[in-house]
Amino acid sequence: MALLSTPCPSAMNPAISQLKPYAFTQLRSRQDAMPGVRFVDLGVGDPQDETPAFIREALVAAITPASRYPTAAGLPELRRAIAGWLTRRYGVAVDADKHVVPANGSKEAIYNLAPLLLDDPSRRRTRELIAIPELAYQVYGDSATMHHAEIFTLPFDRHWLPDLNAITPAVGERLKxxxxxxxxxxxxxxxxxxxxxxxxxxxxxxxxxxxxDEAYSELWYDAPPPGLLQAARDTGFRRAIVINTLSKRSNMTAYRSGFIAGDPEVIAMLKNVRPRMGVATPEFVQRAAVAAWSDEAHVEAQRARYAERRALFLDAFTRKDVAVEGSEAAFYLWVRVPESVAGRNSFQFAEHLFERGLIVLPGGFFGPRGQEYIRIAFVPKIDVCREAAAILERVLEEP
Ligand SMILES: Cc1ncc(COP(=O)(O)O)c(C=O)c1O
Structure with a gap:
């Protein structure tokens, strides 16, 4: 799997040419170039199960004959539903007006956050730093690059947690x-x-x-994972910004609905600036979001579906003696490339699987530390997952 760079005409923001290739666009064009070939796709983390009927019904019921502009601050009902969910989930007191603002899914919230926090570059001698873990969702880095911040790459420790010792005083003082x-x-x-x-x-x-970014907070298998707001409760969420979404929890990627919560100063600033950005969520989507944040039964049912698929792959890897690391939550498994693959090269292994009709993401896409791993997203229905597991087992039996 080759990586192509992003060309940029000289009249445009020069940061564009520093952007890393976008893995999914490349994967899709490779598939498009092979019409008629059926792939089992464990590559993209896009849920494939249905959006629950009561959420779709709430959306349809909210479509009005006349259409008016929505507000970026969102419906009070939505802010209350989000604050209520955060309070129940994390046991912290969240105020719907002070601590929450809705977003059009988490991706835009992530991309648009950095420029609102960075200082005026003309007043600085050195560029400000944005710290990003060495393997990460691409949008944190793309936003930092596009807004001319310097990226500080945080190494992971052996538990796949960022090593905070890397934040020395020299780094900390420049970190935004x-x-x-x-x-x-x-x-x-x-x-x-x-x-x-x-x-x-x-x-x-x-x-x-x-x-x-707590996009996967609800996809857990043992116990609900903690969140940043719990750690920030005693300071009134000072310096803490949480982003979450209905995309993964409620199978609502197409709806584009999430939120930003935390530091009241940041939330007040977002309510001031976001109305200028064209990121107000359509009101019928907000009404569907109120329904989604107010119900947990559909999330439990979804977790059970993922748990079944996860167990299927974990069994297959155990049988074949393949190591799975991390992988405590979310719908991903982080799988060590087997020794039989030259240099445990993730691109080579992913290419080998691609040729046999199975799409996985090479860990190298995320950074050098991922080079010896592949990421599989167990989002397809159980029958398709069975097919995928059979392909994997066959490949792992090859001499
Ligand atoms: C870590 C992470 N954050 C955010 C997102 C974006 O989610 P949303 O659909 O809310 O924009 C994704 C999507 O895959 C993700 O993996």
């Missing part, structure tokens, strides 16, 4: 924002509450913000 993402894409690792406390302690010491 650190990105966290647990349960993690791509590793599926979960962070303990003590980790969030340690990050907030550093944030207080140096004065940076902590942004926690």
């Amino acid at each position: 924002l650190i990105w966290l993402n647990f349960p993690n894409n791509p590793t599926g690792a979960v962070a303990p509450l003590s980790f969030y406390r340690d990050v907030l302690e550093l944030a207080g010491r140096y004065g940076f913000y902590v942004a926690s």
Whole structure:
């Protein structure tokens, strides 16, 4: 699987040519170039199960004959539903007006956050740093690059947690924002509450913000993972920014609905600036979101579906003696490339599987530390997952 760079005409923002290739666009064009070939796709983390009927019905019921502009601050009912969910889920007191603003899914919220926190570049001698774990969802880095921040790459420790020792005083003093993402894409690792406390302690010491992308918070198999707001409760969420979404929890990727919650100063700023950005969520989507945040039964049912698929793959890998690391939560498994593959090269292994009709993501897409791993997203229905597991087992039996 080759990576293509992003060309940029000279009249445009030069940061565009520094963007890493977007893995999914490339994967899709490779598939498009092979019409008629059927692939089993464990590559893209896009849920394939239905959006629950009561959520679709709430959307349809909210479509009005006349159409008016929605507001970026969102319907009070939606902010209340989100605050209520956060309060129930994390046992923290969240105020619907002070601590929450809706977003059009988490991706736009992530992309649009950094430029609102960075200082005026003309007043700075050195560029500000944004810390991003060495394997991460691509949008944190793309946003930092496009807004001319310098990326500080945070190494992972052996538990797939960012190594906070890397934030030395020289780094901390230039740091504006650190990105966290647990349960993690791509590793599926979960962070303990003590980790969030340690990050907030550093944030207080140096004065940076902590942004926690908790898109996978509800896809767990043992116990619900902790979140940043729990660690920030005693400071009134100071410096803590949580982003979450209905995409994964409620199978609603097409709806584009999520939220930003936390530090009241940041939320007040977002309510001031976001109306100018064209990111207000359509009101019928907001009404569907109210229904989704107010119900847990559909999330439990979805977790049970994922648990069955996860167990299927874990069994297959155990039978074939293939190591699976991290992978405590989310719908990902972080699988070590078998020794039989030259140099345990993830691109080579993924290519080999692609030729046999199975799409997985090479860990190398996420950064050098992922080079010896592949990420599989167990999002297809159980029958398709069985097919995928059979292909994997056959490949792992090859001499
Ligand atoms: C870690 C992470 N954050 C955010 C997103 C984006 O989700 P949304 O659909 O809410 O934009 C994804 C999507 O795959 C993701 O993996």
